[in-house]
Amino acid sequence: MTTYVWDYLREYEAEREDILDAVETVFSSGQLVLGASVQGFEAEFAAYHGAAHCVGVDNGTNAITLALQALGIGPGDEVITVSNTAAPTVLAIDAVGAVPVFVDVREEDFLMDTGRIEAALTDRTRCLLPVHLYGQCVDMDAVGRIAAEHGLAVLEDCAQAHGARHHGRLAGTMGDAAAFSFYPTKVLGAYGDGGAVLTSGPETDRRLRRLRYYGMEERYYVVETPGHNSRLDEVQAEILRRKLGRLDAYVAGRRAVARRYEEGLAGTGLVLPRTAPGNEHAYYVYVVRHPRRAEIMAALKERGISLNISYPWPVHTMSGFAHLGYRPGALPVTEALAGEILSLPMYPSLPPELQDTVIEALREVCG
Incomplete structure (x- = not known):
């Protein structure tokens, strides 16, 4: 018998009744897209973090992409991040037309070396994108100080850090926005793809909701600004609601x-x-x-x-x-x-x- 790096089957066996009930809840609800399950998960995930807003999206990559756009990052802007990360972190930067600028990591814990950020700044730097890697947080005190001094946005990549803390603060609560993935292997994993963005900025929240829904805000077919089809699925949202409590x-x-x-x-x-x-x-x-x-x-x-x-x-x-x-x-x-x-x-x-x-x-x- 092979021992795998990750296996969900034992967890599924223990949680099977609740997971299948989540599916039944959605299928019998009469609303399969952006319904009560997405709304409920968004409210509960935001509350868990003490954040004002959560916007559910279709995957972690698009969580970063839409968050960058909502923060006003676009073509020609530079985003400082790390190269020791999953490629989607950088693909999202590229997707909005921005330029990734890499700083090295620390040998002792593999996290962004915040002491190298200021040397990487240019007049085109607009955002710092720390990756909370492997389950622990970057030194966000240093990141926040640099961002404040230079007028930069901070977007946390929390795909690998659900439930991690830095000086008592949960990952995802220390920047202007935070992107999460709920890919099945994650600490909080769905039974398929899923993602979310946390923010306490009301305008960022409004932009995110518009961006995930074609760029539409109040009326279907009326595009306010070009957006995406990046909605969190109702079934995955309901499963995540159940798993969030665990x-x-x-x-x-x-x-x-x-x-x-x-x-x-x-x-x-x-x-x-x-x-x-x-x-x-x-x-x-x-x-x-x-x-x-x-x-x-x-x-x-x-x-x-x-x-x-x-x-x-x-x-x-x-x-x-x-x-x-x-x-x-x-x-x-x-x-x-x-x-x-x-x-x-x-x-x-x-x-x-x-x-x-x-x-x-x-x-x-x-x-």
């Missing part, structure tokens, strides 16, 4: 898995995750580091254990972004990490016996 339990389960790894893998030579000062880690993925990555992954695959790499190719090295002009060595920490990081199985319903199998195999291979 979000804190999901995070607690992930932290328990992380503690077991930390205890079991001590002394193996693996560089284990380090939680940054002031952070409360949600452990979306459990990323370790070792110079013999390929050997370790091959050995565990032979034992039926599937590992993953998040991410093996920094965005600035991809051929699709060659036009940005980044050369090898431009982001040395990011590039070094890409050759050594690997992700271990991580999800709340991971059985202790399977986790112990992973730990024992790693101790044997790394020892």
